[in-house]
Amino acid sequence: MRPFSVTVPESVDEAVEALARWGSEARVIAGGTDLVVELKEDRRSPAVLVDISRLHELREIRVEKRAGARGEDEAESVGESDVVWVGALATHAEVASSPLVRAAAPLLADACAHVGSPQIRGRGTIGGNMCTASPAGDVIPPLFALEASVDVAGPRGVRSVGVESFFVGPKRSALAPDEIVLGVRFRAHGPEHVSFFRKLGQRKSLAISVVSVAFAARRLGPDTFEDARVAFGAVAPTVVRARTVEKALDGKRLDAATARHISRLAFRDVMPITDIRGSQAYRQEMACNLLYEGLLGLLSGNAE
Amino acid sequence: METARDKAAKDGPQDEFSIVRHRAKRVDAVEKVTGRAKFGADLYFDGMLHARMLRARFPHARIIRIDASEARKVPGVVAVITHEDIPGARTFGPVKRDMPVLAFDKTRYLGDGVAMIVATSLEAADKALELVRVEYDELPAVFSPEEALAEGAPVLHDHAPGNIVNHHKVRKGDVDAGFAASDVVTEREYRTQFIEHAYIEPEAAVAVPNPGEGSVTVYGSIQNPFTARRVVAEVLGVSLNKVRVIQCAMGGSFGGKDDIMSCMCARVALAALKTGRPVKMVNTREESIVEGYKRHPYVLKYKVGATRDGKLQAMEIRILADGGAYASMTPFVTWRSVVQATGPYEVPNVKTDVYGVYTNNTYAGAMRGFGSPQIIFAHESLMDELAAELGMDPLDLRLKNGFRPGSVTATGQALDDHAVSLVEVMQKAADAIGYREKRKAYSEAARRAGTKKVRGVGLAASYRGVSLGGEGVDATGAIVSVQQDGSVYVYAGLAENGQGLRTIFSQIAAEELGCNLEDVVFMDTDTSLIPDGGPTVASRSTTMGGNAVRDAARKVRETLLAVAGEMLGTSCEALKASGGRIFVDGDPGRSLSFGEVARAAYNRGELMAAFGWYKGPKVWWDEEHGQGRAYFTYVYGCQAAEVEVDTETGKVRVLKVAAAHDVGRAINPATVEGQIYGGVAMGMGYGLLEEVEMARGVTRTRNFDEYLIATSMDVPEVIPIVVENPDPYGPYGAKTIGEPTCELLAPAIANAVCHATGRRIRELPLDLEKVLLGRSLKAARGKRGSEQA
C-alpha cells in the first residue's frame, strides 16, 4: 500500500470539487470493503482518498415521489409506482432490513442480505457495489430488474443515468473520474408484482456469486406473468438482461415443463467466461437452472 | 501383560478425579478473548528493524548473480542479506537437509527466498525489494509427480536424480495368490489436492541479539521451538546454547509452523546478528500461502480383491505423493501413509508402495492428519465401491473385515495390548446418524424420479497410530515447580499450539498435586529452561507430555505429603490431596491447605520442584520388508455424514455429522469436543471446498477470497461421541484426538453424495462442478495452464 492523504468533504459539492481538483490522483472511499483490498494489493494507488462518509443525506432510504394522494399517517408506507430512492451510502445491512425496501423491492433487500458476511454488510454500501461494477456484484441484477436509474453528481451538475447504461464493462462504469453516485431510484412494486433474487456460491456465507439472477414481473393469473425482467450476474462482462427469456415469458401460462423450456433460452442471453469460480459451461447451465428454480417457486401449488 | 482395563482399575474409578475428566475452562481463554495475548507480530523492541523477503521469479532457475547495490542505497535500508552472509549451514531440513535458508545455486519453487532486505521501515524495505537485480537462467520444470518421474525429466536436486524423495513399502503375504482367491477384484484411482493450513495468524518472528558473542533470542509463532533452535544454531554456526527460542501465543498451526518457521527464525537471527539490532519479519497472507508448505496431493491407485461373501483377500496399492520442491516431512508423512494405507481392515495379502516425489510446486509437509486424510479418502471410498460391486451394505462390509482385538495389521503388528474399538465407534456413529434407516429410506426416495434435492448418508472409519511411531525417538519432559505459597509453575517441552495443551497439562498437574487449577500457571515454552522433548506433532502431546507432567507432579506430591504427614502426625500413605487441601483419607477434618503445606516444605528446605520424563514404549520398523510394530498404540474413529445434494446446481449441504472417536480417556471432555468440532469443519473443507490451485508452479489461490474454508454458516450440526477405553500407556488412559477428527469426513461425504446421486467422485474436493458435471473446474481452465479444454 502506498501512502495517501484523506479528505473528508462535508457536502456533495465539496466532494465533487475535491475530485475535480485532484483528478485521477483521487479516489472516493465509502465503506472501503472493495477499495482497501485494491489499495493493499497496489492495484490502485491514489494520492488522495475522498471519504464521503459524512454526506449523511446519501445514507437515506425514502419514498421520493408519491404516485397518488395519501394521508399523513401513510407517510411511512409505500404504494405501487411510488418512486423509491436509496442513497449510495446505504449499507447492505440497512437496505436488507429497511421495511420500505422490503415492501417496495424485496429482491433488492434479498440481494443485500446475501452479500458477504455481517461485517461486510455493515460497512459495504450499495454505491460502492455499483461503482466497483463487478459483473458478480449482487446489488446490480436487482437494479436491472427494477429498471432503476442512477443519480450522479459532477462539476456539471446532477444527471440521471439508466442502470443499463451505467455499466459499460467488467469493473467499468459510465462514471467520470470527477463524479460521484448519489443514489438510485426505481418504481415500487405493488401487490401484483412478483420477484426473486437467487445467487449460487460455493458456500453459504462470504461467497462471491458464481451466478446470480434477479427476476421481476407482474402477475396476470396464477401461472401467467407479463412485463418480466430477468437479469443475470457473473455470466457476461456486465450484468445482463435476458431479453429472449423475457419475451418468451410474456403472457405465457407456465408449468414446470414450459418453465424449464423458457429458462433454457437463457443460453442465448448469457456469455460467461471460465474463471477461478466457475467454468463457462457450468455457469451457462446454472443460469438456466437458477432461473428455473426461481420460476418454479412462483407457480401455483409449487411453492418450495 | 497388564491390560488396559487392569490399568484403568488401578488408576481408580473416574469419579475419583477432581480435575482431570472435568470440563475445565481453557486457562488461556480470557487473555485470548480480551486480545491481551501476545502473538509474534505484537512484539516490539527498541531499535527494531523490519525484514522483507525477495522471492524467486521462476519456479526452477539457476541463480547467476544477485546485485543489491541499488537496493542498499535506499534510505532506511540497513542491510541486504543473501546466502553469502550465512556463516554456518546454508541448508536445513528435518530429514534431508535440502532446503536453502536463502537460495544460492537454484530456485526450486516460487516461495524460495533469494534476498532479505532489512530496513528501518517496511516502506523502505518494500522499495528496496524492487531494486534487487537477480540474474537467472530459467530451467525446465516439473509440476506433477507423473511429470517428475517421466524419463528425461528435469532434475531438481543432484542427490535425487530420479526426483524421488523416498519410497516406502509394505509387503505381507502374496497378493497374486490373494487376487486369485478373490471372486471380485476392483481397481480404482483417487486423487487429492494441495491443502493450506489456513491458520488465522500468518508467520511472524523477531530475533534479538544478546550481549554474548553470536548469541540470539528468537520469539515467534513457532510450533516446535527445539527444531527452530537447532536450525538457527546450525545456520549461524553456533552451539545450541547460544540460541534461545521462546514461543509466543500461537494463532494456529495445524502442523504448518514447523519448517517455514525454522527458516524464518534463521533468517531474522542472521539479520539480527549482522545488524546488531532486533529484527522482525511478518508474512502477509499472500506470502504465507505462497511460501508455506501444504498437505500433499496424492494420486492413489488401489486394487482390492474379496470373496463373494465380502471377505477381503488382497490389496495392492501404489501412491505418488507430490512433495514439491523440498523433502521436508515427506518421508515421514508417506511413512504413516504406507503403514495405514489398507485402513482398519484385516487383509491377509498386501503390497503397498508409496513414493514421495520432488516437483517445482510449493513443497508439502506436515499438516494435521499427516499422510492419513489422503489414504482414508481412497480406502474408504473403495470400501463403498467394493460393497456396491458385492451388493453389500458398506457398513456390513466394514464390520465383516474391521479390526477386532488381536487382529494383525498390514505391517504384521498384533493389536493385542489395547482396546480395539473399531466396531464400537462404527456402530455408535452409525446409530447416531440413523444410518441403517436412512440408507434404506433415501435409496427408495431416490428411485422416485423428479426430486430436485436428494439425500444420502455415508460413513468412513480409520485407525491411527499414536505419536511418532517408527519415525524416531519418542520422549519428552516437564517441570513442575511449587512455590512457597502453593502456586505452581508447569514447564513442558511440548508447546501450546492453540490446541489447549496449557489447559490439559495444568489439569494433570493440579490433579496429581491436589491443588486447584487456578493455582497452576503454564509457562510459554523456552528452550533455555527445559530439555528438548521433541516436536509438538503427531497428536502426541497429551499422551507423551501428559505422562511427563504426571511424573513430575507425582514426585513433588511425595515431598509435600511427607511434610503434611509430619504436620498431621500420620503416615503419608494415609493422606489424600485434592481440591486445594491435603487431608487424612476418611477423616477430612484433619487437613491442611495446599498453601500451608507448601510454606512448611519451603521452610524446611525441601525441594519442591521435579523433573518428569516419559519415554514412549518400544516400536520397530523393518524398512526392507515393510513390516513392524509401527506404533505403540492406536485410536479408532468413525464419522458418518448426512448430506443433501441439489441436483440443479451440484451444491452439497452437509446436514449432520456424527463423529465417534475413542480417545482412551478424555482429560477434558470440552476440549475433546472442541477438537472434534474443529476437525469436522476442516474435514468438511477438505471434502467440499478447499484447494490450493497451482498452475505451473504459480499459486492462484493466495487469499481467503479464493481459497475457501468452511464458514460457521456451512458447518453442520455435529454430534460428538467420545468413546473411552483407557489405554495402558497414556496418562489416565488418554490417547489422541487432534488429528483423527479431520481425516474422516471427506470420504464420508463422498460416500453420502454417491448414495444420494449414484455418482462416485474420486477426486477432492467435491465442488459444485464435480458434483453436477462430474468433472473438475480446473480441467475446464487448463490444469497445466496451457492445455485449455
Ligand SMILES: Cc1cc2nc3c(=O)[nH]c(=O)nc-3n(C[C@H](O)[C@H](O)[C@H](O)COP(=O)(O)OP(=O)(O)OC[C@H]3O[C@@H](n4cnc5c(N)ncnc54)[C@H](O)[C@@H]3O)c2cc1C
Ligand atoms: C470479504 C468480502 C466479501 C464480499 N462479498 C460480497 C458479496 O457477496 N457480494 C458482492 O456483491 N460484493 C461483495 N464484496 C464486495 C464489496 O463488499 C461490495 O461491493 C460493497 O458493496 C462495496 O461497497 P463499499 O462501500 O465498501 O465500497 P468502497 O470499497 O468504499 O468503494 C468501491 C469502489 O466504488 C467507488 N465508490 C464508492 N462509493 C462511491 C460513490 N458514492 N460514488 C462514486 N464512487 C464510489 C470507490 O472509489 C471504489 O472504487 C465483498 C467484499 C469483501 C471484502
